[in-house]
Amino acid sequence: MDSLVFTKLFILLALSASVVATGKGSKPCVFPAIYNFGDSNSDTGGISAAFMPVPAPNGQDFFHKPAGRVGDGRLIVDFIAEHLGLPYLSAYLDSLDSNFRHGANFATGGSTIRRQNETMFQNGISPFSLDIQTLHFDQFQLRSNDLYSQESRRSRLPRPIDFSTALYTFDIGQDDITHGLRKLGAPQLRTALPDIVNQLATAVTHLYHRGARTFWIHNTGPIGCLPVNSFSIRSPKPGFVDQFGCVRGHNELAIEFNRQLKDRVTKLRAELPLAAITYVDVYAAKYNLISSTKDQGFMNPLKICCGRHEGNVHVWCGQRTIINGTEVYGGACAAPSAHVSWDGMHYTQAANHWIANQILSGSMSDPPIPISQACHRHAPM
Template sequence: MEILRLTVAWSLLVCLVLRMGIKEVMAVEADDIPAIYNFGDSNSDTGGIAAAFFPMAAPCGETFFHRPAGRGSDGRLIIDFIAERLKLPYLSPYLDSIGTNFSHGANFATGGATIRRQNESWFENGVSPFPLDIQVEHFIQFKARGTYFYNQANETSQRSRLPRPEDFSRALYTFDIGQNDLADGFRKLTAEQLRAAIPDIVNQLAAAVQQLYKEGGRAFWIHNTGPIGCLPVAVVDIHNATPGYLDEQGCIKSQNDMAMEFNKQLKDRVIRLREELPQAALIYVDLYAAKYGLISTAKRLGFEDPFKICCGQHENGIHVWCGNKANIKGTEVYGGSCANPSTVISWDGVHYSESANFWVASQIMNGSMSDPPVPITQAYYKHI
């Protein structure tokens, strides 16, 4: 599919690198990055929340895994494509005990996770009990226990699924989190209150990076948050909106404005972190621009209406989530999938389809949407 092969020219990337200026921390190529440790929410959860509570229901996973695989999509997520680009296996969820392999990293992300702790139940509002600070605590325990058992093992076979202690300082630490903090704020706070909370949210993400730096982490790949106001589940029932409520693409303008404010403050905080953590390579990735670019040019790229939902039904205030059943006016309705998920951006109204994830991953991994503008295969570069 041609849309999945679009990339930015390497000549442009070279020009950007020369213009902005970077210096090498160490000569690291894709083959030299031995592991990924990921922190985030459902956008990068490869099975953590499914292991903690209930497994994903079919038809999730139908396109690539041909079965539910703990992901809120028909197939692979951006973090899966990152692993592929770095020639590493897909990340095993830290919370899963079956079939796991931690020799090349681990995934601490869980669906519904936030940066700040929320005093709510997963059963009530879908908020994960594993916010970012708990994910970092899980990593610290993982590192300590993994190192202990690796050193205690007498045979290579006993170490084959354990992290090598020396890899923690050479691994890539990825972040994709913050969307749920905004969504929670839209639900509980006024716009002024949420805007006032953003500095604390951003500082708590920075604190997580600082903690991982103390644990030896040196390369950080930090996604900003996407255009939450473009999620189909939020706009599907909006009719006759007042002028200015929706932007030119049909997204909720106020929500996207809040996401852009969060992203601005996050970028500023990452810049300050570079001064506070002198040995770290910190890459800020403009995921918002990539996703909004996809939504705004969807049909030109071969996708259908960007607000079409492939799996589940969401209309007239009634939500039948992907893979679930509901009784509507005496009739049982099943939230099945569309005929061709590869042409749809939104899998279930909240999460992206595999083809959309691939397109976005292709845009961000080459470095053209990063600060500094280096590809993920060379993430061990540091701003001058």
Template sequence: MAIGGGVPSLPCLALLLLLVSWNVGLLAIARGLPPCEFPAIYNFGDSNSDTGGISAAFYPMGSPTGETFFHRPEGRASDGRLITDFIAEHLGLPYLSAYLDSLGRSFRHGANFATGGSTIRRQNESFFENGVSPFSLDIQTAHYDQFVARTSYLYKNARAEKFRRSRLPRPEDFSKALYVFDIGQNDLAAGFRKMTNEQLNASMRDIVSQLATAVQHLYQQGARTFWIHNTGPIGCLPITLRYIRNPMPGYLDEIGCVKDQNEMASEFNRQLKGMVMQLRGELPEAALTYVDVYTAKYSLIANSTRAGFERAGKMCCGYEWEDKHVWCGQKASINGSEVVAGSCEDPSIFVSWDGVHYTEAANRWISEHIISGLLSDQPNVPITHACYRL
């Protein structure tokens, strides 16, 4: 279902979801394949899947984040749950605790190494200037190595301390866990700030190669099941579109997104998919699933009204006045008056939470369409059967 061939309508997408899920179900039954029993999830990524890492590392994320589901800030850049949370729910596992947030957390069923602002390649930019996290993907995998070594030692030496053991992962579970990647959007965003499109395009191979290195490293440590998200349509983000005035013909696509930015995201995704296919041949015991999150997000934006999202092109949380923008939850002085950027009355009718991240309602919609296997390439395998090489 290529975007270049036209975006499917919501009814068509729903029909395809039904047919593909039905066919995958028949395939699994015919082969006698029961659902995988994942004891844990280990996630690597950026703010699209960060469940509290960057908040613990720098400063607590404040209101109104988390208001819809958690009813308090829980380190997520949304009003509620993320795709990562819906994946955990679907697999019957607890929400992932952030590795960097150790207070009162249990890591028996996995850990989240993602942090807001993370990139695949290290960036020479400050988190406080441009929101780029120092925890790039190589640092996240180093954190994983430390996590495995430290928890395995503690588990082995806990002995009769049942409470302590109950919060630690079982060493034998690391090879049975699901390893999720959702990262790359910030590499593109940094490229748009610092490079020409030609330079960014030339850097794609190295960016994707470094993600491949992370997968290979985890495989060498015993990981076997990988669920790899591609990057979304960055040219459709409201924070990008708000600065556009009188665009030249052809600058925006048919649904009003920045065309060249989405083309760059599509090129990244093309190379990422090629990398996944190559790794399938190089890692004989690995099951690697490439997940087309781009199509899910673009389809939602293109068909938002029929999906029940009345304010698809606007952000729920934030404040805009003329050429000024105040980020969600922040304060600013405008014309001598203090302004607090609060949230909208009903986040469920918005696709975008804060101009960059998605609302819980949008995350739920996207999750339903990727978890089912409709948009995965392994071939079309649902997440419940991702441990098999089909």
């Protein structure tokens, strides 16, 4: 074979392999539904239905009323649904006017991967840990398949065949780290990370055996950059926070959790041969925003929009408190779209939109494919 022809053939084969590995050229996936598992970062009404409704001014900038979400509007999972042409997800726990034809949301605010021996009324821990969320999915799948045989109910229920072609999304782990730091301290929490990661992998495996095939798994964000973590900081020692005011130690634990999660996802691909699993680096997207807020049109990322926090006095978003005989309301700022942080723990709609735009393209994913092609398995590079 002529050397020039051989070289051209080699290049063509290499490019073909690249297409297979990266997903370029693959047909867009048609996801009939989304099933989401997570915490308050993706809760669209679960904890609000189960306990106390999320109060105003949450929801003010899109839904124009409280809509079960902690924030002024849409969450990342809402932008995922929009991007895929699907309606917003109804919370599984919300029985009023819910439509599950195109999926269900099992996430609840305060949820952890591992069960916690605490209650919602002690430290805001949801009783619906990830293993309970997957059990809720089992019940949902069985009951909806049974009820689908009744023609009058079909319009609000998923088709049984849709469970295998739906998108299964995960956004959970943040509360395991924040509550772990409070209960265990950093050294003990670090030793617990492998178990936490393995329990997430167990949930993925469980859903796989129930027919799930496409998984979109978010890692956890830069927890040390949440303004709530800086409330008690007074004259920090050199190196305690980074140049953006983020607590280094907290972020280091999040990075280690993410490293172990990515490694476990790689193993899952071998263990679940029919699954297409995408690992999404939400940490990088969020930290990129926090480190470039001025360039992106946002204010100081540590500045909170909703609530009043002055010294040791904290009036949380939507709450009313009597201070020195005067009622003080934790209302919203005048321009939420200029803020990254909504209430010190959650992002604003504008920040969620910015972050969603970064991750939906696949540029921060492994493999680097857009969410619209996440159903395709990809050969390792």
